[in-house]
Amino acid sequence: MLWKGLADHHITASCFVLSPDLDQILLTHHRKGQFWVQFGGHLEPADQSLEAAALREAREESGIDTLRxxxxxADLDRHDLHGGFTCRTHWDIGFTALADPLTPIAVSDESEDVAWWPIADLPEGATADLPRRIDRAVASLRRHTD
Structure with missing residues (x-):
């Protein structure tokens, strides 16, 4: 199912927002999940593509309207969810963006916090798969920015 519905499996799109030196990542503390994670979420009918969904989610959840x-x-991931979610599994497609850590950020209604973290020192409460996924995002950015 492309859009959020009653199915047990949902496709989601996410965005890893990294600093230009690739040493920091901007993460959100997910309100429902109670964990630190990259920006992302379900596709909406108005989204023209997975890229559009990932970019919309990153802009909404970070407050940075200039993200590209x-x-x-950059990343493909399947992860199971706990009982607080409407589905059991997310099939997530991850993309990347760069942002200056001095750019003003904002916390959305879906989050408890948004903050920059050193990639080498992720926060307690980050999802277990986050380091592996960040490694893939960084490798993808290096291929596209070198």
Whole structure:
């Protein structure tokens, strides 16, 4: 199912927002999940593509309206969810963007916090798969920015 519905499996799109030196990542503390994670979420009927969904989610959840995606798909991931979610599994397609850590950020209604973190020192409460996914995002950005 492309759009959020009653199915047990949902496709989601996410965006890893990294600093230009690729040493920091902007993360959100997900209100429902109670974990630190990259920006992302369900596709909406108005989204013209997975890229559009990832960019919309990143802009909404970070407050940075000037974000632009770099490159194509950087990460593919399947993860199971706990009982607080409406589905059991997300099939997530991840993209990347760069932002200056001095750019003003905002916390959305879906989050408890948004903050920059050193990639080498992620916050307690980050999802277990986040380091692996960040590694893929950084590798993708290096291919597209070198």
């Amino acid at each position: 995606l770099i490159g194509g798909v």
